[in-house]
Amino acid sequence: MSSQGGFGTGSPKSFRYPRGGDFDLESGSPRKGRKPKNAHLxxxxxxxxxxxxxAHPVAVALILLSFGLSVLVLLSVYETRFRAMRSVGAWSSDGREYPFPKLRNLVMVAGHSIYTSSRCGETESENSWFLEPYQKHPGQAATFLAHIKEGVGIAARDEGALLLFSGGETRRDAGPRSEAQSYWAIAESKGWFGEFSAISTFLG
Structure with missing residues (x-):
């Protein structure tokens, strides 16, 4: 008996599995590669x-444009919030105080009309105000003045109060003037800020 490799003459031949692809052991032939099931899909x-x-190139262009604008809006909102968070962090880290740290109360005087006269000496005349039809009645201008003066007085009596004149450019024909600006200008011309103690004012 020969002792080559530890196998006798009747030992089966060694089998090597072919590389690459599947192999059928029963038939002894390689199998064809299977196509992915979702290739057709x-x-x-x-x-x-x-x-x-x-078929619809314009519609596709509009869809892509809308998608691009949406991405830009989202990035803009994210950037704005990120900057706001960084600014708050900067105030805290630097140890600086916020503006008006002692103020705790808000006195808001809501504007109801725009003063259109070039002179502040005619504030009690309804013709000096841009009034809507439902506002055109005697005493309307005097009501505005009383409202302004009362707001200034309330804020002056409270050291922790901020006076806010509210109202935008609500009348197109009145020009680039806002209700808040009109109220502040009248209070300034009347000297009401100096009549009371020093107060903090803000136009909104």
């Missing part, structure tokens, strides 16, 4: 997208 989706693009 992917091709169908691509063909549909291509067909839609060729």
């Amino acid at each position: 992917e091709t169908s989706i691509v063909m549909r997208i291509r067909y839609f693009y060729e």
